[in-house]
Amino acid sequence: MSESAPTHAPKMATLSLSDRLKPWLPLLLVPALIVLGYFAIDSTSSWLTLTVSGLAMGMMIFVIASGMTLVFGLMDVINFGHGAFISFGAFVGTSVLLALGTMTGAPSLMLNLLAIAAAVLAAMIVTGVMGLAFERVIVRPVYGSHLKQILVTMGGLIVAEQLIYVIWGGHEIVIARPETLKGAITFAGAALEKYRLLAVGVGLVVFLALRAVMRRTKIGLIVRAGVENPEMVQALGYNITRVFVGVFIAGSALAGLGGVMWALYQEIITAHMGNEIMILVFIVVIIGGLGSVEGCFIGALTVGLVQNYAAFLEPKLALISNIALMVAILMWRPMGMVPVIKAK
Amino acid sequence: MSDAISEKAGTGFSSGNAPESLPILQLKDVKTDIYQYHILHGVSFEVPRGGVTMLLGRNGAGKTTTLRTIMGLWKPHAGEILLDGAHINGLTPAQIARRGIGFVPEDMGIFSDLSVEENIRLAALSGQPIPERLEWIFGAFPALRTFWKSPAGTLSGGQKQMLSVARAVVEDRELYLIDEPSKGLAPAIVATLAKALKDLKNRGATILMVEQNFSLARALGDHVVVMDDGRIVWTGAMAELSADTALQERLMGLKMEHA
Numbered sequence: 070m071s072e073s074a075p076t077h078a079p080k081m082a083t084l085s086l087s088d089r090l091k092p093w094l095p096l097l098l099v100p101a102l103i104v105l106g107y108f109a110i111d112s113t114s115s116w117l118t119l120t121v122s123g124l125a126m127g128m129m130i131f132v133i134a135s136g137m138t139l140v141f142g143l144m145d146v147i148n149f150g151h152g153a154f155i156s157f158g159a160f161v162g163t164s165v166l167l168a169l170g171t172m173t174g175a176p177s178l179m180l181n182l183l184a185i186a187a188a189v190l191a192a193m194i195v196t197g198v199m200g201l202a203f204e205r206v207i208v209r210p211v212y213g214s215h216l217k218q219i220l221v222t223m224g225g226l227i228v229a230e231q232l233i234y235v236i237w238g239g240h241e242i243v244i245a246r247p248e249t250l251k252g253a254i255t256f257a258g259a260a261l262e263k264y265r266l267l268a269v270g271v272g273l274v275v276f277l278a279l280r281a282v283m284r285r286t287k288i289g290l291i292v293r294a295g296v297e298n299p300e301m302v303q304a305l306g307y308n309i310t311r312v313f314v315g316v317f318i319a320g321s322a323l324a325g326l327g328g329v330m331w332a333l334y335q336e337i338i339t340a341h342m343g344n345e346i347m348i349l350v351f352i353v354v355i356i357g358g359l360g361s362v363e364g365c366f367i368g369a370l371t372v373g374l375v376q377n378y379a380a381f382l383e384p385k386l387a388l389i390s391n392i393a394l395m396v397a398i399l400m401w402r403p404m405g406m407v408p409v410i411k412a413k
Numbered sequence: 414m415s416d417a418i419s420e421k422a423g424t425g426f427s428s429g430n431a432p433e434s435l436p437i438l439q440l441k442d443v444k445t446d447i448y449q450y451h452i453l454h455g456v457s458f459e460v461p462r463g464g465v466t467m468l469l470g471r472n473g474a475g476k477t478t479t480l481r482t483i484m485g486l487w488k489p490h491a492g493e494i495l496l497d498g499a500h501i502n503g504l505t506p507a508q509i510a511r512r513g514i515g516f517v518p519e520d521m522g523i524f525s526d527l528s529v530e531e532n533i534r535l536a537a538l539s540g541q542p543i544p545e546r547l548e549w550i551f552g553a554f555p556a557l558r559t560f561w562k563s564p565a566g567t568l569s570g571g572q573k574q575m576l577s578v579a580r581a582v583v584e585d586r587e588l589y590l591i592d593e594p595s596k597g598l599a600p601a602i603v604a605t606l607a608k609a610l611k612d613l614k615n616r617g618a619t620i621l622m623v624e625q626n627f628s629l630a631r632a633l634g635d636h637v638v639v640m641d642d643g644r645i646v647w648t649g650a651m652a653e654l655s656a657d658t659a660l661q662e663r664l665m666g667l668k669m670e671h672a
Contacts, residue, residue: 290535294524301522304484305580306510306538409526 095406099370106378117259119377125265127373128272129334133327133346134353134365135279136320142296142360142409144313146208147215150222151350152343153203153229154196154321158328159338160237161195162188163244166333173247181247185329192329193322199229200321204314226344233340241339244332268330275323276366283362292316296360296409349376352391356398358405367406371398435498437462437588437619438483443492445482452478454643455492460588460636465610465620467634467651469627469665474640476623477519480590483621484516485509497587511538513587517594519623521577525566529557529576532565536580543583550579553609571602578606582613589613591622595629607632627665631655639664 103120110116137151165188166173172184207225211217245251246264253260283289291312295302299309324343331346332338353372357364372391379390398406436459445453453475460466468476481487483494485506494501501509510516524532533542533550542550551558554575560568565576574594581589594610595603603626610633614620624630630637634651647654647664654660 287535287540290527290531294527294531294535297524297526298522300486300506301518301524302535303506304486304510304516304518304522305536306507308505308507310505 092407095364095367095402098367098406099374102371102374102378106374109378109382114257114259115381117257118261119381120374121259121261121265121269123374123377124370125262125268125272125334125373126376127370128269128276129327129330130346130349130353130372131272131366131369132275132330133324134350134357134369135275135362136316136323137350138354138357138360138362138365139292139296139316140320141354143292143299143316144208144212145215146212146222147218148208148222149219149347150203150207150225150229151320151324152341152345152347153226154199154324155328155331155343155346156233156338156340157199157229157343158192158196158325159332159342160233160242160328160340161325162192162329163242163332163338164237165191166244166247173245176248178249181249184247185333189326189329192325196325196328197318197322200318201314203321204317208317230340230344237340239340241337243337245336246333250333264333268334271330275326276362279362288312288315349391352395356395356405358402358407358409360409361405361407364405364407364409368398435462436460437497438621439493439495439498440479440483441493441495443479443482443489443494445478445487445489447478447487452487452643453482453489456640456643456645457492458638458645458648460619460621463617463619464635465614465622465633466636466638467630468621468623468638468640469630470640470646471666472625475643476640477592478643479640480516480592480621480623481518483509484514484590513585515581515584515586515589517577517581517589517591519592519596521573523565523568523573523576525564527565528562529565529568530561532576532580533557533583536583538584546583549612550583553612554579554605571598571605574598574602574606575609578609582618587619589618589620589622591620593623593625595624595626603629627661 106120107113107116110119133151133155137148140146140148140151166184169184169187172180175181203225207221208218211221250264250267253262254266255261283293291302291307295307295309295312302312303309328343331342335342349372353365353368355368356371357366357368371394375390375394376387380387402408438460440459441457443453443456444451456475456479468479470476478487482489483501485501485504485508489502492502496509496512496514499512501512504512516522524535527535533547537543554572556568556572557575557579560572565573568576578591578594581591591610594606598606607629610620610622614633620633622630622633624633631651637647637649637651637654638645639647639654641664647660654664
């Protein structure tokens with residue numbers, strides 16, 4: 070047997086420039102859509118308004134979907150009950166905001182933001198605890214069986230919606246935005262809603278924070294590795310079940326945060342609002358690539374922009390625009406825009 | 414290869430402080446089922462402290478299942494597994510790993526989306542790899558230093574296997590379970606791996622290794638356990654098996670020329 074160490078050139082060294090750029094192509098999708106929208110929409114002010122609106126909607130969907138994509142990627146769990154956390158988050162957040170009426174009604178940005186922070190905190194705590202209970206009682210017995218997961222998580226969603234009826238009643242609740250977040254600012258002749266700008270900022274902060282956790286911390290490393298090969302993560306000495314539970318709780322809490330954001334966006338909440346958003350959430354999770362936070366972010370922004378542009382350009386097409394987008398993206402990249410390699 | 418590794422605890426590859434006479438691993442009548450299939454039908458053998466024990470046998474004999482059962486990835490429904498005299502039956506793979514078993518699976522188990530550095534960092538349970546150990550890894554597998562920041566998914570098959578071995582040895586372990594490290598690799602890469610594993614052995618590590626390549630098994634092995642149809646059919650010294658071609662043919666269906 071030869072003793073000399075050979076020099077093995079990895080495949081990467083032989084990749085062409087186009088092959089190297091291929092994985093980054095989805096990143097260009099959002100700016101490309103924005104440019105396309107600019108040429109398709111006659112009025113620049115309308116285009117700017119629609120773009121901000123689309124980005125805000127996309128950011129909110131991202132906040133909701135990011136937890137779900139990680140839960141699916143890491144635990145291989147299809148959680149149809151994710152919508153329950155959105156609804157509960159919205160109701161808890163709205164209750165806090167209504168209770169802090171003097172703060173939300175005051176013409177002070179600081180007081181308004183403090184009230185929103187309190188609502189978000191309460192919503193995230195409640196949905197986080199709900200997530201823990203959901204994982205223990207509903208999801209844990211059905212790990213590994215997708216059909217059972219769909220059935221029991223749908224059941225969990227129905228129970229949660231009924232609980233909302235019991236606690237808050239069967240009627241919808243109107244929630245006004247805090248005083249300083251009402252109305253719009255004018256920029257380049259376009260009316261940009263203040264709340265939507267805030268939503269874009271919050272979504273961006275959540276994305277950057279999630280990315281930093283996933284890329285720069287040990288727990289992020291474990292989660293990323295666990296998405297690919299949970300068995301090997303265990304064999305390296307990490308308790309993957311504990312990581313599962315932590316991700317489920319974090320994902321539920323993020324859905325709660327998204328619920329509060331969506332409630333203030335729509336200014337009206339119902340028990341089944343979470344269920345309604347789930348269609349968009351599923352589209353985002355699928356086109357982003359199951360388990361990919363970056364893919365989820367690009368997918369959510371794409372869905373938000375397409376929905377808004379389509380609704381303006383051809384309202385009848387708005388209903389099918391996102392389904393058409395999903396079909397197109399899956400034909401281009403069957404595993405989603407940022408595919409996550411699974412060892413299973 | 415670096416000689417800078419000291420043999421003191423934390424930086425060497427020695428197998429703990431338990432009495433030399435006590436086998437590091439004992440399997441007693443272990444039976445494992447995978448779904449409705451009975452794979453291991455009462456496997457009993459011991460792995461002595463220090464050196465390389467080769468687990469040999471035909472395809473489907475139950476070698477990989479044995480390693481996975483020791484690692485806790487399959488649960489035995491009967492029998493006992495003792496590491497350093499303590500039962501590890503019923504422990505999770507994470508608990509077993511933390512008791513001191515390093516595992517190199519048959520499929521290498523590389524995290525393709527993570528860089529080489531991240532793969533190694535993840536394996537270092539204490540947080541950061543021990544610098545001396547890292548130097549040994551770079552000495553044994555220079556390619557890992559070259560592609561330290563590259564995604565592991567872009568490495569060649571041989572480099573992935575090197576990374577898989579490096580990941581197992583980055584921490585102090587009582588025992589290394591290595592499943593077919595030469596599988597599908599070019600002879601030159603097998604030679605690199607063999608050299609590294611031999612160095613590991615010379616530094617006092619205990620290895621239980623599954624291998625189909627008998628030349629490699631003979632070059633590295635001290636003790637042999639041969640399996641067939643989920644049972645142990647022979648145990649003994651590698652020198653004995655190596656010298657007896659009739660025995661090899663009877664146990665493993667081998668017909669080979671000796672160097």
